[in-house]
Each structure stands twice: as C-alpha cells, then as structure tokens.
Amino acid sequence: MLTFEDKKALAVKGEDCFILAECFFDRAFSRPTYFFNQRGRSAGSAHLQKNLIKFNPILYLQNKAIFIEHVVAHEIAHLITYQLYGKVKPHGKEWQQIMTQVFHLPANTTHQLDITDVQGKLFTYRCSCSQHQLTIRRHNNIKKGTRYLCRKCKSTLVFSEQEN
Numbered sequence: 001m002l003t004f005e006d007k008k009a010l011a012v013k014g015e016d017c018f019i020l021a022e023c024f025f026d027r028a029f030s031r032p033t034y035f036f037n038q039r040g041r042s043a044g045s046a047h048l049q050k051n052l053i054k055f056n057p058i059l060y061l062q063n064k065a066i067f068i069e070h071v072v073a074h075e076i077a078h079l080i081t082y083q084l085y086g087k088v089k090p091h092g093k094e095w096q097q098i099m100t101q102v103f104h105l106p107a108n109t110t111h112q113l114d115i116t117d118v119q120g121k122l123f124t125y126r127c128s129c130s131q132h133q134l135t136i137r138r139h140n141n142i143k144k145g146t147r148y149l150c151r152k153c154k155s156t157l158v159f160s161e162q163e164n
Ligand SMILES: [Zn+2]
Pocket: 074, 078, 090, 091, 109
C-alpha cells in the first residue's frame, strides 16, 4: 500500500533517530527491520525481542507529518530503551528520557491522528497465497456460512486473527 518513497521516508527518519541516540549514548544500537503492516488504531508498534517496528500504512498516509515528526521516534525510543535497559516499563522514565533528551520531543503516549478510516474492526483471514483483511460485515457473513474465495489463488478464506 505504501510507495517505496513512503517507506524510505520512514526508514530515513528512523536512521536519523538512531544516529542521534548513538551520539548521545556514545554506543552503537542495532537497527530494526521495518514493516508497514500495522493494523487497527495503533500508529505503530515496536517488537523488542524481534527488533522490528511496524507502521500503520493507513494512518501514515493520512498523517505523514505526525509520523515523521513523532511516531517514528516514539517507536524507536522503545527499541533503544530495550537495548539499553532491557525490560522496563514501556513508557517509563527510561523511554521518556530518550524522547525528551535525545529526540527533544514531548514524551506523550497518545497521538492526535485522524483514525476515521481505521475505526472499524478488521479480521484477518488467510488463503493459500496471502492475507486478507475483512470487515465485520463479511466476518459475520462467514460465520453464517458464506464462503469468500481469494481472487488470485481461488482458495477459501480461513479466519486467522482479530485485530483491535
Ligand atoms: Zn509506545
């Protein structure tokens, strides 16, 4: 859903954050893998042990400036906190220090994103070739016996997980 330019903008911003942190703490940090498949109402999420960050493509497209200014740094601050201190409170004083002193950003945890397009719950289904996000309406139809087929591989969609 995101163009190469969009993904690059997020990754470049991420690299800026890491360089700031490396200067501040005078040590190296391992870089995460970026994914662009965050679903639901979250702008993004940091997966500490796997060292990866997921960004929400729908919210990014509607809130590019906020992502570049704030969301990227917010998620990277989680990874840096983990690499420095291990498991501590997600938005505790360690994370707050990185946000304010390293990134010079407010350490707020709520975002002012336009979430109108992601308010409906989506349900993840799988076919033989990929994943599909279905609306609650289709999900309920399936529960009542409707079958949906993947247009590409023609296999039946099977329920995988619910996203909040
Ligand atoms: Zn957070």
